[in-house]
Amino acid sequence: MALVAVTRRLPGDALDRLVAAGHELRVWPGPLPPSATELRALVAGAEGLLCLLTDRVDDALLDAAPGLRAVANYAVGVDNVDLDATARRGIPVGNTPDVLTDATADLTMALLLAAARGLPDAAAAVRRPGGWRTWEPAGWLGLELRGARLVLVGGAGRIGRAVHERAAAFGMDVLPVGRGDDLHAAAARADVVSLHCPLTERTRGLVDAALLRRLPQGALLVNTARGALVDQDALAAALHDGHLGAAALDVTDPEPLPHDHPLLDAPNLLVLPHVGSATHAARGRMADRAVDNLLAALDGRPMPYPADR
Numbered sequence: 566m567a568l569v570a571v572t573r574r575l576p577g578d579a580l581d582r583l584v585a586a587g588h589e590l591r592v593w594p595g596p597l598p599p600s601a602t603e604l605r606a607l608v609a610g611a612e613g614l615l616c617l618l619t620d621r622v623d624d625a626l627l628d629a630a631p632g633l634r635a636v637a638n639y640a641v642g643v644d645n646v647d648l649d650a651t652a653r654r655g656i657p658v659g660n661t662p663d664v665l666t667d668a669t670a671d672l673t674m675a676l677l678l679a680a681a682r683g684l685p686d687a688a689a690a691v692r693r694p695g696g697w698r699t700w701e702p703a704g705w706l707g708l709e710l711r712g713a714r715l716v717l718v719g720g721a722g723r724i725g726r727a728v729h730e731r732a733a734a735f736g737m738d739v740l741p742v743g744r745g746d747d748l749h750a751a752a753a754r755a756d757v758v759s760l761h762c763p764l765t766e767r768t769r770g771l772v773d774a775a776l777l778r779r780l781p782q783g784a785l786l787v788n789t790a791r792g793a794l795v796d797q798d799a800l801a802a803a804l805h806d807g808h809l810g811a812a813a814l815d816v817t818d819p820e821p822l823p824h825d826h827p828l829l830d831a832p833n834l835l836v837l838p839h840v841g842s843a844t845h846a847a848r849g850r851m852a853d854r855a856v857d858n859l860l861a862a863l864d865g866r867p868m869p870y871p872a873d874r
């Protein structure tokens with residue numbers, strides 16, 4: 566039976582199934598991710614690895630675990646895993662699709678609504694002495710969703726489609742944009758752009774200064790995918806000069822964003838600590854999928870949820 570390294574304690578009891586199958590667990594005990602050195606020590610001698618999006622799985626790590634036979638990422642995104650490095654070693658990599666789609670799509674709508682209606686500023690005004698003087702005819706005006714044009718980058722993916730469904734129910738005019746489509750042309754007509762594509766070398770920095778300038782004055786940006794899809798300096802500049810109406814981000818680069826990061830000085834910005842999948846149900850089901858992947862691969866069977874290449 567195999568030694569399985571697990572890089573954080575997980576909610577629920579999914580890990581018990583690994584023990585019941587006879588495997589031995591070595592679980593990183595800390596509340597914070599192991600450093601690269603600690604991670605290498607954790608995986609030494611392991612045949613299975615259950616890792617998080619905070620753990621970099623690369624050649625250096627894989628060299629520290631020559632007996633590794635399976636990597637199960639506790640996330641749907643696998644940008645923390647060097648898939649070429651695992652493929653070179655014939656190590657299957659699994660992820661956790663579907664089970665966090667609704668949670669992430671729900672949070673996207675929450676961020677979209679918060680940005681469209683200026684909720685962070687309005688809520689802050691209530692707490693500020695003199696910030697809320699009276700009911701004002703022209704106070705706290707925002708964007709009405711019905712009829713607003715929403716450009717979904719990665720709109721054909723699981724989360725993109727779930728956001729499409731929700732946004733359509735709000736009466737939004739939804740335009741999914743995929744790999745072969747002209748994002749700049751779509752952006753020129755957008756009231757809101759929401760990001761749902763994976764982070765790859767092709768999509769890194771996709772939302773750059775040029776794209777932000779193509780957006781109409783006052784447009785909104787929502788990102789629940791990965792922080793590095795966005796050039797954060799360009800985003801800060803577009804918020805500071807008022808070209809962008811607001812941005813609502815669940816993800817940043819790096820994570821966590823240091824409290825003195827210049828992006829946080831930008832106006833009309835809402836940042837959450839990467840909580841798209843943070844429901845009890847989603848996080849429990851993610852653990853189940855990661856364990857399903859490990860049980861299969863350690864048993865010599867194909868992973869039920871292999872990561873896309």
Ligand code: DGY
Nearest residue numbers: 639640641642841842
């Ligand atoms: C994922 O699974 O990739 C999400 O970002 C976790 O919330």
